[in-house]
Amino acid sequence: MNRCRGAAVALVVLTLAAAVAGGALAPHDPAASIGAPWTPPGAGAPLGTDAAGRDVLSRVLAGGRDLTLTALAAAVVAGLAGLAGGLTAGWAGGRTGRWLTAAADLLLALPFLLLALVLAVALPTPAAVVAGTVCGGAPLGLRLVRDLVRQARRAGYVEAARCRGESTAAIVVREVLPSLAGLASADMVLRFVLALQLSAAFGMLGQGPQPPAPDWGLMLRENLAGAALNPAALVAPATALTVLALAAVLLSSAFTVPPRSRKSDRMSAVGTIVDTRAGDGAVLKVTGLTVTDDGGWAIVEDVFLRAWPGEVVAIVGPSGGGKTTTVRAVLDVLGPGLRRTGGTVAWRGTRVRPGQDARRWRRAHVGLLDQDPAGSLNPLLGVGALVLEGHRRSPAEARAVLTDLGLDADRLWRRRPHELSGGQAQRVALARTLLGDPGLLVLDEPTSGLDPDALDLVVRAIERRRGDGRSVTLVISHDEGFVVRVADRVLTIGTPDPAEPGAPGPAATGADRGEPVLRVRGLRLAQGGETLLADAGLSLRPGELVAVLGPSGAGKSTLLRALAGLHPPEAGELWLHGLPLAWPLGERPREALRDAQLVGQDPAGALNPAHRVGTALARPPQVLGGLSREQAHARVPGLLRRVGLDPALAARLPGELSGGQRQRVALARALAVGPTVLLADEITSALDDTAAAGLLRLLEELRGDGLAVLMVTHDRRVAACADRVLHLAGHQPSLDPARTEDRTRAH
Template identity: 35%
Template sequence: MADAHVEVRDLCVTVRGPDGAPLRIVDDISFDVARGQMLALIGESGSGKTTIALSLMGHGRGGAAISGDIRVGDATLDGVGARSLAAQRGHRITYVAQSAAAAFNPSRRVIDQVIEPALIHRTASPATARQRAVELFRALALPNPETIGSRYPHELSGGQLQRLMAAMALITKPDLVIFDEPTTALDVTTQVEVLQAFRRVVREQGATGVYVSHDLAVVAQMADHILVLNRGRVREQNDVRTILEAPTDDYTKTLMAAAHPVVAVAAPAARAPEPLLAIHGIFAGYGPVDKAGRPANPVLSDVSLTIGRGAAVGVIGESGSGKSTVARVVAGLLAPTAGQVTLDGEALAQTVSGRTREQLRRVQIVFQNADVALNPAHNVGDILGRVLRFYHGVSGAEAGRRVAQLLDLIRLPAGVADRRCGELSGGQKQRVNLARALAAEPDVILCDEVTSALDTVVRGAILDLLADLRRELGLAYLFISHDIATVKALCDDIVVLYKGTRVESGRCESYSTAPFHPYTDLLISSVPEMRTDWLADESFRNSAPFAGMNEQPALCRFLPRCPVAISGRCDTIAPPLQSMAAGNIILCHRTEEELAR
């Protein structure tokens, strides 16, 4: 391509395989990206997306050998001095990683970290860099752009950190920006804001982009062209509209099909299973606690739900809604300030230290990030064997046999037992994360965003696995997610949380057609659709939020954002619980007829 800003020809990346022989994980990749265009690299975990993206910076993971021809502007893979790709990192070529929380130093203020690349590469003076950073904060739609930089990373939300990491990547006015799954772990409403900000700023700067993702709906909003990868090889590449509307490769069609999960894959016929686990009137938070057990800074406010034996209850909401806090309270990792958790009608101690080993065994938790949850120094057999020893007193050959059974249960080969987690794909690590919980032989598993960072095919496989285990073992799930489609694919009942308050609950089928609570409606309408003009279509967000008084916790917590709030009612009286015809219960002043209009 004559006007290509990025040219890649015959790219190969080789590592040492399990048997010590060379293993080619990226094989014969070629593509061009025109200046100012965005290329998306899509595929399952292990397809080579990130490996290819890092190669554009002249970087290979430990022990990897890169061969082929790569040119970004005037810089090449084998260039000398400033003309090498490695010399362009952090300056002309920048990178936005998936985990913003891991990218920031918790002990330093955000502004100092955002401007650091500009100071290191001497593209601006400290004063100019700070001014440039504030301009980027404003362009990225961050709140209080003049002062947000003075805060520490732990004081900011995931969506804010993701945009701040983009500001860090854009501060040097780079030619090429690599986005590596930058919205994967964000809730749907935050993702919309971040995608809009990314697209606007990249276009304003005229930068070239490479966007790594497994989400075709997200890619449809960001990319001009798509390159589909599978096991390190190109399966198809074309403009975004052609890929979405008329894919030719069977693997691409598989990805398209996986982007539309089947609803209720494993909902049992029983409508009212025997109660197993319940939480009653839970309050949790931090700060001083009043006589009623309500903290000064609440995270959960009077939350209740029940999980039947062998049932699955989904909890959805944005970041900060209190979803994970529910799981932590149930697991005994956080003591509630008021309320109670019961298992088979027996009250559980507030924290792990007060619970019996049998109670701990019966309630297991699977965390979102398997990389953090699994010890990288131990192999899979050791990780699973430790659980078997602790709960069942099993060791030696018997433990090895049980480990093999667990791996078979999660659809992994027995040889994985000898591998460390760093040698596994994201989907494989999440399966091991699940196997560790299964090793205890629990009655209920708390699944905290266990599929949010997985590609669509692997996510579907994990959901199928969870459904199969539920049928085979009679497991119950508390399934936490920000994605209502994922929850509907597994759960019987759904609870919607907003800022720690339950605003809607009901059977899964009651969420198929409106009316919903206005917040539930926002969550559903914020799920990207697989069409290229979806992000530009403001029709699903065209109502202005309530312009009256500021939020008061005693009233509706959604009031400041509600597009259908009633002045004189919603801002003066706490909302009532109402039952809709479909069976869902909402916390709202609006009647079913009013919400249906």
């Protein structure tokens, strides 16, 4: 827990303690008269007296107890009701989800004030407050939690839990609930504020405690007439209510800020960009930019960057070196726990200051394609609405941009993000960014999920911007070939890793590998009513690396998900180690779950944002390997070293890692149980050349021990390491045997 959150919690605890137990500090009996009504503050009564001559200070100290306890009970009941309803509606879906959502919508449609008054008359005050808070707050919580649970069901960390055979209850408790903990806590705090307001309102209306009981709401009712004689009698209970509500809101804000890692866990390397070209005529000028974390450690330091009209500047460097942090600091969109502590940014000669000035600049001049484009797309909108979002452009213009990026606008127009492949989602997000024709376009790893043909279209889009003579494009990329094609200048950030041998080539021989460890026959695979594969066959032998190539949307990821049991096909037979294997994940034995491990395509969703890296890596050996918690955690440092990561990363949360680091952690999690088949989907897309080469050497070592790898990739250099390459042709529902390259015969 960081300092901000700890201070907020301490403040709220003290405030609640004062509200509940303050009566013990009252200098007088709250119900006893000590003077004339509405006497101004004096020596014996610091806040004066009320309508009945009672000490205002004593009544304020004692008047919050019942009100606060009732509000706490109402908040807990309403928060848990919304959480339970949202979990059920989001996870179960179908008729159950529709009925729960309909009930929530009905409650939201009722006039809340009228409902609250009816409850106040029909029920005792505490029960009316609880019922009113549930009716007014739980439906909102249910809807929000339902939508988040729907997203979580498709997240990589939930699918990983399903692939290791965890029960639904275990997944909900261990994976989904922790990721919702901050939201649920914040929602409960807001329900507390609503219940507090209801309690005070009931007291003011005479439906709460009756005289001479001390109650803040009742005090407001009793002393309204004497406000001119002793304002403190009215101001004091109102202030007490306000302070308690503000303290709760402060706690709610603290729950929404993710904790940062300790200073000792941060990177010791400081990334630096030094642009030595003169700044005359530059459209974008960045001078002396420095970013630090909460502990005061510099993440990037003394950045100097210039960009001229029509120029494309590429920023390269090792994974985790600070490239994305640098660009986000320029745009003033740093994440929690990071702040810009030095330097200036100027656009067309005008300084852009952090805060409101930077927000205006971004709205008017900047377009950003983030490192996780799929995560930036609203899951409830179709492609057409997503591209047009925030732009005053016509649907025809949006369709034209999509077409220029190689997408079938008519076919995809109404699809939602989860119905798109990774490459399609990436191009939809890019289309939305390009539609605004921004003066400054920032592309963070724009080619990670693209096939060569789609990459060519992205290159053309960037070249058109270069030709207009006014726009500036900043590109962050690990793709050396892409950088060479588009960049006018290349700036390096971070300290490159020592040079290591290149990636290995294909294995020397494949003739003595024995019987297939994985075999598929008659596979028919469809998604969204569209046939992706028909009557396809596949075999994978021990120690073999088979690469799967093809355009985005051809079904490569769906093929891997089907083999992992996450997307049962319409037809087909599957064998693992020569034994028939059921397609549905729930019908597979534990040994099969251990032997076939999937590494998904999306690094951002691969890891639970609420679990530290060590927790994520220790869980599979516990579930599938039968290890104790201590034994499983003892293996974590070795797993991290194996994929080229510092063991200190075990203490970090996924949000504190770069995309390449998250990708390697996901691979380490899959390797933690010693699988015999690895289903790898674009596992090098976020890695620099050195890290990718190291990962491929690791796979070569594991293949020597018998690991079979089926790898989806768009990188021809990665495919060059494979024994065989399978091509999935776009809109051609088969594994094309004529385009299957068998490299084992050449050795």
